[in-house]
Amino acid sequence: MNISQAAAATDLPAKTIRYYEDIGLITPDRGDNGYRSFSDTHIHQLTFLARARALGFSVEDCRSLLELWEDRDRASADVRKIAQEHLSAIETKIADLTAMRDTLGHLVKTCAGDNRPDCPILNSLSSSD
Amino acid sequence: MNISQAAAATDLPAKTIRYYEDIGLITPDRGDNGYRSFSDTHIHQLTFLARARALGFSVEDCRSLLELWEDRDRASADVRKIAQEHLSAIETKIADLTAMRDTLGHLVKTCAGDNRPDCPILNSLSSSD
DNA sequence: ATAAGGCTTCCAGTGACTGGAAGGTCAAGC
DNA sequence: GCTTGACCTTCCAGTCACTGGAAGCCTTAT
Numbered sequence: 180m181n182i183s184q185a186a187a188a189t190d191l192p193a194k195t196i197r198y199y200e201d202i203g204l205i206t207p208d209r210g211d212n213g214y215r216s217f218s219d220t221h222i223h224q225l226t227f228l229a230r231a232r233a234l235g236f237s238v239e240d241c242r243s244l245l246e247l248w249e250d251r252d253r254a255s256a257d258v259r260k261i262a263q264e265h266l267s268a269i270e271t272k273i274a275d276l277t278a279m280r281d282t283l284g285h286l287v288k289t290c291a292g293d294n295r296p297d298c299p300i301l302n303s304l305s306s307s308d
Numbered sequence: 309m310n311i312s313q314a315a316a317a318t319d320l321p322a323k324t325i326r327y328y329e330d331i332g333l334i335t336p337d338r339g340d341n342g343y344r345s346f347s348d349t350h351i352h353q354l355t356f357l358a359r360a361r362a363l364g365f366s367v368e369d370c371r372s373l374l375e376l377w378e379d380r381d382r383a384s385a386d387v388r389k390i391a392q393e394h395l396s397a398i399e400t401k402i403a404d405l406t407a408m409r410d411t412l413g414h415l416v417k418t419c420a421g422d423n424r425p426d427c428p429i430l431n432s433l434s435s436s437d
Numbered sequence: 438a439t440a441a442g443g444c445t446t447c448c449a450g451t452g453a454c455t456g457g458a459a460g461g462t463c464a465a466g467c
Numbered sequence: 468g469c470t471t472g473a474c475c476t477t478c479c480a481g482t483c484a485c486t487g488g489a490a491g492c493c494t495t496a497t
Binding site: 234290 | 352355356359360363364373376377379380381382383384385387388389391392394395398399401402405406408409411412413415416419420421422423424425426427429430432433434
């Protein structure tokens with residue numbers, strides 16, 4: 180399987196797959212012509228990576244998760260720890276964004292949005308009440 | 309006012325203030341010794357920038373907002389448009405993160421987290437049910 | 438006079454790709 | 468056999484908003 184087929188099979192851009200090889204997440208075989216050759220195992224690994232990335236895990240977390248996935252003797256506690264920490268980080272981000280949304284939503288609502296210069300948004304950014 | 313005082317007054321790192329000058333957001337004066345010199349106006353601009361950044365506006369949005377702020381003839385509609393678009397982006401991000409949190413939260417809850425290898429988190433990342 | 442601390446510039450690194458250039462390879466059609 | 472176009476390769480640069488660090492000048496206090 181060439182890289183474009185692997186890309187189609189995993190919904191990852193070919194560029195991203197090359198990048199994952201660069202940083203040592205996967206190690207596809209090479210044909211005589213130098214082309215990368217992807218086996219079913221590689222496709223599984225890439226699919227795993229795509230799913231983990233879609234859940235927001237960092238690439239380094241993905242590396243750890245992939246190693247644990249391939250370790251038949253892993254402890255689920257190790258996986259859970261990574262997931263739990265990531266979950267906490269996500270919750271923090273949601274809280275931060277929600278605070279921004281509330282503030283900004285209020286400002287947008289109170290701004291007339293016409294061609295006059297008076298603007299509560301700018302007022303709020305410039306004064307400290 | 310030297311840069312470290314400006315940093316203390318605005319709660320921005322000195323490095324960040326230098327960076328803002330680099331990219332042309334602010335233009336502090338210079339003393340005979342080459343040191344940056346910050347006036348009250350500069351401090352106001354920096355405070356404005358810090359607040360806008362804290363609301364998650366990109367630096368380029370901040371540049372536009374700062375220009376509008378300094379334009380006595382601005383239309384509040386221009387400000388509102390920037391804010392509204394940013395608000396939508398925030399809401400999209402919150403929705404994405406919330407979906408991640410729900411999925412991940414469920415997985416973490418169902419993972420025993422002990423020293424056995426069976427792990428719903430890895431199962432979910434590797435199979436497509 | 439010297440030492441500590443603040444200031445300057447410039448360069449490199451972060452995360453996770455992404456775009457593009459320059460060039461090798463392959464399969465199809467004439 | 469040759470050309471064309473699609474595919475593959477590597478490598479370099481850019482993204483965003485800083486941040487760390489090195490090398491060297493300036494100021495202030497002792």
